[in-house]
Amino acid sequence: MSDQSSQSNLSSQSKQGFAGHNFIGGQRSAEGSVVLYSRAAASGDALPMPFYQATVAEVDAACHAAAAAFTTFRSMPASQRADFLCAIADELDALGTDFVELVQQETALPAARIMGERGRTSGQMRLFAEVLKRGDFYGARIDLALPDRQPLPRVDLRQCRLGVGPVAVFGASNFPLAFSTAGGDTASALAAGCPVVFKAHSGHMGTAEKVAEAIVRAAEKTAMPAGVFNMVFGSGVGEALVKHPAIQAVGFTGSLHGGRALCDMAAARPQPIPVFAEMSSINPVILMPQALSVRGEKIASELTASVVLGAGQFCTNPGLVLGIRSAEFSAFVDQLTARMADQPVQCMLNSGVLSSYRKGCAVLRQHSGITPLAGEEAPDRCAQPQLFKADVSMLLQGDALLQEEIFGPATIVVEVADHAQLLACLQALHGQLTATLIGEADELAGAADLMTILEQKAGRVLINGYPTGVEVSDAMVHGGPYPATSDARGTSVGTLAIDRFLRPVCYQNCPDALLPAALQNANPLGISRLVNGEQSRRALP
Amino acid sequence: MSDQSSQSNLSSQSKQGFAGHNFIGGQRSAEGSVVLYSRAAASGDALPMPFYQATVAEVDAACHAAAAAFTTFRSMPASQRADFLCAIADELDALGTDFVELVQQETALPAARIMGERGRTSGQMRLFAEVLKRGDFYGARIDLALPDRQPLPRVDLRQCRLGVGPVAVFGASNFPLAFSTAGGDTASALAAGCPVVFKAHSGHMGTAEKVAEAIVRAAEKTAMPAGVFNMVFGSGVGEALVKHPAIQAVGFTGSLHGGRALCDMAAARPQPIPVFAEMSSINPVILMPQALSVRGEKIASELTASVVLGAGQFCTNPGLVLGIRSAEFSAFVDQLTARMADQPVQCMLNSGVLSSYRKGCAVLRQHSGITPLAGEEAPDRCAQPQLFKADVSMLLQGDALLQEEIFGPATIVVEVADHAQLLACLQALHGQLTATLIGEADELAGAADLMTILEQKAGRVLINGYPTGVEVSDAMVHGGPYPATSDARGTSVGTLAIDRFLRPVCYQNCPDALLPAALQNANPLGISRLVNGEQSRRALP
Structure with missing residues (x-):
């Protein structure tokens, strides 16, 4: 995909903002000789727009631009950052039907989904603007001086939270808007006062460019420093980005292999930095007997819809279904099989995703402990929803095959002998983004033992719901123990x-005028602060 | 230090709780053949008590005991954990004069310091008990269902925070109580509902044993699960501990070399885990001209006291003093030199610390850019306070020598040409636990540019104070960018x-009875929760 002849053309154009140029400190730049093309998801054909892979010097320039912007950006009033986020939201909402068509072309996602995802993306920008106004993100704490305390006086101590520095963000293939250029990682980093260097996903570079342009317009309209947002193209640039000394944290959504590689690089830096990688989850769904008895057919229908939604291309796609051996469970598996067999083929995001899906299903098909129940390999560029049944011994013995996410519209049913074996199976699972319990009120009342395991395994525990569909709100956790994410203490969705x-940062005995506004005596931001151990909005004398 | 003959004796004694046995799941165990002895800090002589290095199997047993305790400990009411912490505090306070003498023998610290440190240690246990009662650590957030929302309804979502799992804690040499067996890492892990496996520091194993016994007595009195606290002896056990699959986080206070090694091990695990290592800081002190003019002699006296306090064996010891070239600064350096030259020798914690201090000073002495101003090498087992002056070019060129902590009563003065050069020097510094600005009101009013750099470099910024002496409170931050710590987002002191x-963890559509108490409708804990974006203590219908 390299095009040597482009370089000479570029030298005269590189300042003029042509399509496919990298976004560096408010300028466009295309100094490299490697040219990439997006592909039409439906056909696999290369699209005509060229994208210029960032050179090492361009990655360096983008990181330096972010670092230069940090000093201004971090210390501006949070309300100004909120205005910037709202301006981004407005720019996103104003993108026209040609934009929706471009995203469709690059991802094969239906227009309604793209419009919905756009609304979610601008909505989360506005939600973070609310967070900035609410002010609890400061974590403001004030311990007033106690000059007469015995045996030693206490000096005035005040604490609040500041941005860590420039953040590198890697976009996801499956959410070209909500987990990409202007997605949750970018929104939360910008909200925190951290400039962003975004690495565009190779699967939707045109989409990334349009969104980046929207962000840059918003930055200009709200007078942000030029390097507040930067974007580089290219598949070889991630390593240089993560290893750059100016980068202080990384956000990533993608595969376990890719995420772990970034974690290892970040940990090996002279100055290690945190990586928040959202990676691999099979999202177990546990079906309790009474629920199957009362509404087994409905569950089969709902679960099928969750498995095949968006061609199964969700981090929270239910990949493992557990039930206790019974006539009801057998009937349920038959119903699920029938429904899954009825599902049409779907076009996937790109040929890489499709090929991984097919390989994953083929490996299952060949395993002696696994029985295919529904779905065959589909022809051409399509994915056929597939259902498998695995022997419980595979789970109990920790077979890696059942712990690995198959990205696409497939799921695996496991029948356990009894409640004790169910608990043992859940204990054997690795960390998850979600775990779901489907049951009737009576049986749920006795499910405390299940909850105890599930809340240790997952970032989100659902009762009588399906894990696809992640609300963007204060209480959401889209995270979980490894390998669901690299750090269970974070979430990549929600405030x-x-x-x-x-x-x-703690300020000791600091004159009022030198303190951040969040900590000043008058409480000019009107935020709630922990003063001498009690939450209070009052001004201090 | 190994004693093969002890093994046969041990087999009959290992259940009887003899001194020097490892603490595993409420029992004592000494299955190993390597016997260690503490040394008297003043003489370097081995003390008579034998300590039995934990075998790999014993480390494994300790981790499994912690994991077994986790399920009970994590889910008990926080008020019960608070009772446990208070019981530990009471047991610590009840330790008699023989305990103080033992600590003195092992560390050469004066009795008054040990009594003070014990008060701090029991005080921080009680402070964490208050935190557990206050309940803000839950971070409770509730987004109520919005069944009529368009285009999609919102389901009930509730979030609170749970302990990550068993924590391995490595004690520090320099705080045998406050940063050791029952120190801040242990206190905060237990408060979080995480059982602890503590690795006793080889410098004060007798102290560690007495404190561990106090914790175990408290655990028994408050009916905690047996594995809630475990302690292993031995210098070779750290790796097995950090690599153990049951361990979910690590707390460490010590050298950059040791801390980084643990970080690297933790990052390379099949499941990487977070390490909170507090490592190396030189704690710059910036002296502004007017302050030197008004009270230079007082500052020289106070700064000297901070440098030599406790033989300089504090993480926050001021290791770098910066001032702008002037008659006042020259006079100050003369005063500081005179005072430092006047300081008596001090006994250090152990021969390793003393040897490192001497080596560090010798390296400075040999560097062409550094001039010794006060202090010689002391004879025998003592440390002589020392003062050096370094050429500013060493800082500007990033010489590693000026970035490295010399643990002990030494500090380095650097004279800068002007304010611009001062800013450049501060920019060249690595991450710090503290940064201190000493100035008069007028000059501080114009110091916003200095504050901007200092708050990016340090976890705590002090005005007109000295960094030694770390308050245990809500607003304290004892942390900072690398290499001060391995993760600037944490603090190892304060709530x-x-x-x-x-x-x-997020609970979606969860029946009230299955929710943690912190999230139940009735708000039985009476805590403040973020309900639909607003803090509230009200019960929900």
């Missing part, structure tokens, strides 16, 4: 995501 | 330390 990019 | 060992 708590901002915490990943903040660090506390 | 925010609990956050390191918690992770958020």
Whole structure:
């Protein structure tokens, strides 16, 4: 995909903002000789727009631009950052039907989904603007001086949280908007006062460019420093980005292999930095007997819809279904099989995703402990929903095959002998984004033992729901123990995501005028603060 | 230090709780053949008590005991954990003069310091008990269902934070109580609901044993699960501990070399885990011209006291003093030189610390850019306070020598040409636990540019104070960018330390009875919760 002849053309154009140029400090730049093309998801054909892979010097320039912007950006009033986020939201909402068509072309996602995802993306920008106004992200704490305390006086101590520095963000293939250029990682990093260097996903570079342009317009309209947002193209640039000394944290959504590689690089830096990688989850769904008895057919229908939604291309796609051996469970498996066999083929995001899906299903098909129940390999560029049944011994013995996410519209049913074996199977699972319990009120009342395991295994525990569909709100956790994410203490969806990019600073005996506004006596921001151990909005004398 | 003959004796004694046995799941165990002895800090002579290095199997048993305790400990009411912490505090306070004498013998610290440190240690246990009662550590958030929302309804979502799992804690040499067996890492991990496996520091194993016994007595009195606290002896056990699959986080206070090694091990695990290592800081002190003019002699006296306090064996010891070239600064350096030259020799914690201090000073002495101003090498087992002056070019060129902590009563003065050069020097510094600005009101009013750099470099910024002496409170941050710590988002002193060992979990559409008490409708804990974006203590219908 390299095109040597482009370089000479570029030298005269590189300042003029042509399509496919990298976004560096408010300028466009295309100094490299490697040219990439997006592909039409439906046909696999290369699209005509060229994208210029960032050179090492361009990655360096993008990181330096972010670092230069940090000093201004971090210390501006949070309300100004909120205005910037709202301006981004407005720019996103104003993108026209040609934009929706471009995203469709690059991802094969239906227009309604793209419109919905756009609304979610601009909505989360506005939600983070609310967080900035609410002010609890500061974590403001004030311990007033106690000059007469015995045996030693206490000096005035005040704490609040500041942005960690420039953040590198790697976009996801499966959410070209909500987990990409202007997605949750970017939104939470910007909210925290951290400039972003975004690495565009090779699967939707045109989409990334349009969104990046929207962000840059918003930055200009709200007078942000030029390097507040930067974007580089290219598949070889991630390593240089993560290893750059200016980068202070990383956000990533993608495969376990890719995420772990970034974690290892970040940990090996002279100055190690945190990586928040959202990676691999099989999202177990546990079906309790009474629920199957009362509404087994409905569950089969709902579960099928969750498995095949968006061609199964969700981090929270239910990949493992557990039930206790019974006539009801057998009937349920038959119903699920029938429904899964009825599902049409679907076009996937790109040929890489499709090929991984097919390989994953083929490996299952060949395993002696696994029985295919529904779905065959589909022809051409399509994915056929597939259902498998695995022997419980595979789970109990920790077979890696059942712990690995198959990205696509497939799921695996496991029948356990009894409640004790169910608990043992859940204990054997690795960390998950979600775990779901489907049961009637009576049986749920006795399910405390299940909850105890599930809340240790997952970032989100659902009762009588399906894990696909992640609300963007204060209480959401889209995270979980490894390998669901690299750090169970974070979430990449919801307002708590901002915490990943903040660090506390304490000011001791500091004159009021030198304190951040969040900590000043008058409480000019009107925020709630922990003063001498009690939450209070009052001004201090 | 190995004693093969002890093994046969041990087999009959290992259940009887003899001194020097490892603490595993409420029992004592000494299955190993390597016997260690503490040394008297003043003489370097081995003390008579034998300590039995934990075998690999014993480390494994300790981790499994912690894991077994976790299920009970994590889910008990926080008020019960608070009772446990208070019981530990009471047991510590009840330790008699023989305990103080033992600590003195092992560390050469004066009795008054040990009594003070014990008060701090029991005080921080009680402070974490208050945190557990206050309940903000839960981070409770509730987004109520919005069944009529368009285009999609919102389901009930509730979030709170749970302990991450068993924590391995490595004690520090320099705080045998406050940063050791029952120190801040242990206190915050236990508060978070995480059982602890503590690795006793080889410098004060007798002290560690007495404190561990106190914790075990408290655990028994408050009916905690047996594995809630475990302690292993031995210098070779750290790796097995950090690599153990049951361990979910690590707390460490010590050298950059040791801390980084643990970080690297933790990052390379099949399941990487977070390490909170507090390592190396030189704690710059910036002296502004007017302050030197008004009270230079007083500052020289106070700074000297801070440098030599406790033989300089503090993480926050001021190791770098910066001032702008002037008659006042020259006079100050003369005063500081005179005072430092006047300081008596001091006994250090152990021969390793003394030897490192001497080596560090010798390297400075040999560097062409450094001029010794006060202090010679002391005879025998003592440390002589020392003062050096370094050429500013060493800082500007990033010479590693000026970035490295010399643990002991030494400090380095650097004279800068002007304010611009001062800013450049501060920019060249690595991450710090503290940074201190000493100035008069007028000059501080114009010091916003200095503050901007200092708050990016350090976890705590002090005005007109000295960094030694770390208050244990809500607003304290004892942390900072690398290499001060391995993760600037944490603190190892103060109540925010609990956050390191918690992770958020979201409950979606969960029946009230299955929710943690912190999230139940009735708000039985009476805590403040973020309900639909607003803090509230009200019960929900």
